[in-house]
Amino acid sequence: xxxxxxALKLTHKGTxxxxxxxxxxxxxMGVPQCIAVVDEGCNLMGFIRMDGSRVLSIESATxxxxxxxxxxxxxxxxxxxxxxxxxEATSGRMTNLLGxxxxxxxxxxxxxxxxxxxxxxxxxxxxxxxxxxxxxHIEEGQTx
Amino acid sequence: xxxxxxALKLTHKGTxxxxxxxxxxxxxMGVPQCIAVVDEGCNLMGFIRMDGSRVLSIESATxxxxxxxxxxxxxxxxxxxxxxxxxEATSGRMTNLLGxxxxxxxxxxxxxxxxxxxxxxxxxxxxxxxxxxxxxHIEEGQTx
Amino acid sequence: xxxxxxALKLTHKGTxxxxxxxxxxxxxMGVPQCIAVVDEGCNLMGFIRMDGSRVLSIESATxxxxxxxxxxxxxxxxxxxxxxxxxEATSGRMTNLLGxxxxxxxxxxxxxxxxxxxxxxxxxxxxxxxxxxxxxHIEEGQTx
Amino acid sequence: xxxxxxALKLTHKGTxxxxxxxxxxxxxMGVPQCIAVVDEGCNLMGFIRMDGSRVLSIESATxxxxxxxxxxxxxxxxxxxxxxxxxEATSGRMTNLLGxxxxxxxxxxxxxxxxxxxxxxxxxxxxxxxxxxxxxHIEEGQTx
Numbered sequence: 001x002x003x004x005x006x007a008l009k010l011t012h013k014g015t016x017x018x019x020x021x022x023x024x025x026x027x028x029m030g031v032p033q034c035i036a037v038v039d040e041g042c043n044l045m046g047f048i049r050m051d052g053s054r055v056l057s058i059e060s061a062t063x064x065x066x067x068x069x070x071x072x073x074x075x076x077x078x079x080x081x082x083x084x085x086x087x088e089a090t091s092g093r094m095t096n097l098l099g100x101x102x103x104x105x106x107x108x109x110x111x112x113x114x115x116x117x118x119x120x121x122x123x124x125x126x127x128x129x130x131x132x133x134x135x136x137h138i139e140e141g142q143t144x
Numbered sequence: 145x146x147x148x149x150x151a152l153k154l155t156h157k158g159t160x161x162x163x164x165x166x167x168x169x170x171x172x173m174g175v176p177q178c179i180a181v182v183d184e185g186c187n188l189m190g191f192i193r194m195d196g197s198r199v200l201s202i203e204s205a206t207x208x209x210x211x212x213x214x215x216x217x218x219x220x221x222x223x224x225x226x227x228x229x230x231x232e233a234t235s236g237r238m239t240n241l242l243g244x245x246x247x248x249x250x251x252x253x254x255x256x257x258x259x260x261x262x263x264x265x266x267x268x269x270x271x272x273x274x275x276x277x278x279x280x281h282i283e284e285g286q287t288x
Numbered sequence: 289x290x291x292x293x294x295a296l297k298l299t300h301k302g303t304x305x306x307x308x309x310x311x312x313x314x315x316x317m318g319v320p321q322c323i324a325v326v327d328e329g330c331n332l333m334g335f336i337r338m339d340g341s342r343v344l345s346i347e348s349a350t351x352x353x354x355x356x357x358x359x360x361x362x363x364x365x366x367x368x369x370x371x372x373x374x375x376e377a378t379s380g381r382m383t384n385l386l387g388x389x390x391x392x393x394x395x396x397x398x399x400x401x402x403x404x405x406x407x408x409x410x411x412x413x414x415x416x417x418x419x420x421x422x423x424x425h426i427e428e429g430q431t432x
Numbered sequence: 433x434x435x436x437x438x439a440l441k442l443t444h445k446g447t448x449x450x451x452x453x454x455x456x457x458x459x460x461m462g463v464p465q466c467i468a469v470v471d472e473g474c475n476l477m478g479f480i481r482m483d484g485s486r487v488l489s490i491e492s493a494t495x496x497x498x499x500x501x502x503x504x505x506x507x508x509x510x511x512x513x514x515x516x517x518x519x520e521a522t523s524g525r526m527t528n529l530l531g532x533x534x535x536x537x538x539x540x541x542x543x544x545x546x547x548x549x550x551x552x553x554x555x556x557x558x559x560x561x562x563x564x565x566x567x568x569h570i571e572e573g574q575t576x
Binding site: 195201 | 358382
């Protein structure tokens with residue numbers, strides 16, 4: 001086992017693609033959103049708050065992104081009796097609210113996107129739409 | 145005096161213009177930056193972390209934006225003997241580091257932009273470049 | 289410009305090598321230390337608190353590691369008039385205390401080590417000793 | 433009653449034994465983990481984050497260790513209706529998540545180990561495996 005290992009990092013170009021795709025999807029749906037993108041270390045890469053979205057969703061959208069990045073899974077699948085315990089044990093950063101989707105490229109978890117200000121289903125749909133656009137760019141050879 | 149007053153709010157469109165202009169200026173300068181935009185309530189509107197910029201600048205760039213938005217002035221002009229007192233009294237949010245510039249339209253302070261990860265002078269130059277692009281859009285009637 | 293970029297991550301094996309080397313150097317010097325290792329995202333990778341070292345150095349050693357990781361430079365070189373401003377603007381995480389050294393492999397900043405509980409010079413010597421052992425392992429082809 | 437009392441403290445040697453045993457058990461199980469060791473004062477003694485484990489588990493693993501150290505019992509046995517009240521009242525540090533095990537030697541609670549990033553059952557199994565190795569060392573006269 002070696003002292004370092006190869007990895008893949010999300011770029012700010014990739015972040016901009018995600019934010020723009022999420023804004024476009026939210027406008028098409030008519031639901032203003034807060035959209036956050038974090039890297040695999042749960043550090044903020046990008047953020048946009050749309051006109052009319054909720055101020056307190058700044059934090060919850062960011063935490064959805066963190067949760068997806070740290071677990072490598074969509075948010076919302078934690079058993080109810082564990083969800084609040086995990087939230088408490090992580091100072092609220094691990095959330096079970098819908099709307100967080102991981103970014104996975106070539107088997108590497110490179111971050112997560114979190115969307116908040118609509119219903120959970122709307123938030124998730126926007127996050128998924130953004131990730132689809134991102135993955136399509138990747139497949140078209142613009143990246144990895 | 146009436147119970148309400150008209151105001152002007154920064155939009156997410158305006159935020160995107162600021163972020164894109166700052167990224168372009170930072171790329172031209174060859175200095176990766178963290179760029180934060182807040183509204184007049186010091187709440188985050190937008191953010192981008194460029195590849196190679198400093199993780200700990202996520203927070204300091206945001207605080208520069210907050211300081212510019214709350215004072216309506218560029219950061220860096222507080223008397224040295226007051227700067228740390230103000231920082232302490234605001235849990236570190238009021239900062240005297242260079243790189244925060246207010247957004248003022250028609251006499252309304254509508255927010256601030258903060259840039260961090262280079263030297264203070266570089267940070268300020270990028271912030272000013274972004275605000276210039278923003279003001280030019282305003283003057284060309286694309287916004288206000 | 290692509291949506292992702294290749295990177296290098298510190299492993300827990302590499303972290304263990306750093307911690308063991310630092311403990312050995314500290315024992316040889318007769319100065320008990322707190323030793324922290326973080327990755328490039330400033331997230332904790334490893335830590336050890338030696339018998340007789342200072343409890344409050346748990347936090348300062350960790351912040352030295354963060355500062356080295358985020359700047360890619362040894363701690364202690366910030367101009368005095370900026371050091372406290374940067375500390376305030378980062379909730380204390382950016383520190384100018386001696387004892388933080390970055391981990392750089394093949395041009396990638398992969399993290400930092402921070403040592404605290406002795407004099408600044410002792411802390412720095414221990415950190416440098418640990419990084420030397422780490423780099424020697426790398427050069428011997430056990431890694432990158 | 434006298435003004436002082438004899439005590440037993442966990443050493444950094446003991447901490448290293450615990451961390452190494454936990455890493456070995458986690459590798460055998462194929463589940464990467466965050467592992468934290470705290471002393472009886474709930475202050476961090478040691479930590480290791482294994483490759484592929486969750487970033488947000490840094491905090492939850494540490495809190496499991498704290499909870500075990502402060503109660504002298506395995507985590508997970510608080511009545512559900514009290515668990516969240518205790519979490520709230522301790523800023524999230526008292527957790528009912530599985531994976532925290534106390535370190536008790538000669539009747540002295542000397543600390544706790546917390547493991548997090550797998551299922552609760554996996555976390556607990558790793559923590560127990562590490563404590564078993566530790567206790568075996570003690571019984572063989574290598575420590576106490």
